[in-house]
Amino acid sequence: MCAGIALSLTELPVEWHGRADVQRRIHQRGGEAEARFLYRDPDPLLPVLHDRQLRLVPWGNRRGRARGLPKTGWTWKETIQRQGWAGLETHPVIIPANAGCERGIWFALRQGIEGLLVFDPMNQPYVYMVVESASHYYRTMTRSPRMPALIGERI
Numbered sequence: 001m002c003a004g005i006a007l008s009l010t011e012l013p014v015e016w017h018g019r020a021d022v023q024r025r026i027h028q029r030g031g032e033a034e035a036r037f038l039y040r041d042p043d044p045l046l047p048v049l050h051d052r053q054l055r056l057v058p059w060g061n062r063r064g065r066a067r068g069l070p071k072t073g074w075t076w077k078e079t080i081q082r083q084g085w086a087g088l089e090t091h092p093v094i095i096p097a098n099a100g101c102e103r104g105i106w107f108a109l110r111q112g113i114e115g116l117l118v119f120d121p122m123n124q125p126y127v128y129m130v131v132e133s134a135s136h137y138y139r140t141m142t143r144s145p146r147m148p149a150l151i152g153e154r155i
Helices: 077-081 136-142
Strands: 004-008 026-029 032-038 045-050 053-058 074-076 089-095 099-102 105-108 113-119 125-133 146-148
Touching (some): 032 045, 032 099, 045 113, 045 125, 053 125, 074 077, 077 125, 089 125, 105 136, 136 146
Parallel strands (some): 074 125
Antiparallel strands (some): 004 032, 004 099, 026 032, 045 053, 045 089, 089 113, 099 105, 125 146
């Protein structure tokens, strides 16, 4: 799967740079500042492109705050295709990312990851990262049987 993403700070709106929830996620990689969004974070968030707007949305429902939503941060691509989210308001979104991380292994991404924006019964948004069966290379690299559904590429 993918337990974290990194996005270059230059790709985030300038007005977000001073936000506490972004500031504490800023790291340096190769001399460039990036914001890292990790599922293990006490307040996991992911940037999502929805209706041409970038927003930060809670990543899944790990703590069970949203009634009626799965207590995870991922959903299978097949679950979406088989209408497994029927009865809830959902929207496909893009999770922009320059890198992903699984089991401590960082890997480059070109265009981002598929996401599913889901609204709970109180109309609060949550995003689930879409996953699929891992390619042989991804499984070898991360020892994970699932990988993120990447946009425009396959590793």
